Amino acid sequence: LSFQAKYGHSNFPQNAPEELTKQYPTLARFCHDQRLEYKRLYNNKFRSDKMTLPVFDRDVRCRHLEEVGFEFDRTLALWYDKYHELVEYRNDNGHVRVRRKENTPLYKWILSQRSRRKGTTGTKLFVFPEAQITLLDKIGFEWESEFNDVAWHAKYNELVDFRKKHGHLDVDPYAPLYKWMGNQRLRRAGKKRVAPLSDEQIQML
Helix, strand or coil, X not given: CHHHHHHCCCCCCCCCCHHHHHHCCCHHHHHHHHXXXXXXXXXXXXXXXXXXXXXXXXXXXXXXXXXXXXXCCHHHHCHHHHHHHHHHHHHHHCCCCCCCCCCHXXXXXXXXXXXXXXXXXXXXXXXXXXXXXXXXXXXXXXCCCHHHCHHHHHHHHHHHHHHHHHCCCCCCCCCHHHHHHHHHHHHHHCCCCCCCCCHHHHHHC
């Protein structure tokens, strides 16, 4: 429960980052054992015509775990592995704008979360619980690609208009546009804790 209080959910990653493993050295094994016991229990391997005390005890424990949001399906629980990978990325970089060339699997996972939020249908993997949406909101997840960001395009268009009017990009250092330009240079340079530009934005600039 201390893990739940700190991270907002009860699903310790199956492939946890090193930092989490150090904090909670026994949780991975515990979660593995609970999923195994649940599978055996509800596959009737422990059941008989009569509800014995050991079986009743296991059933009660499983229900307690369900009440705190524990995910018994290993495949569905893998979502929390990627979530904590993104949390670790944010802690290291100060943002969650993962670029494809940095980490392709995590980049694709981010895209899939945006698709799920838009209501993609299909298998149960695409059902998006509100609890997971809340977890992503808490770490500053961006549900729309910044390439589609209205504010960014407004400044970009302002820069384009300035160049058309003056024939250069020597903007007054005291103008808000100048500050925006400086921020784009930092992002292009890949400065730590500054969200990078997308490939599309780089091409536009």
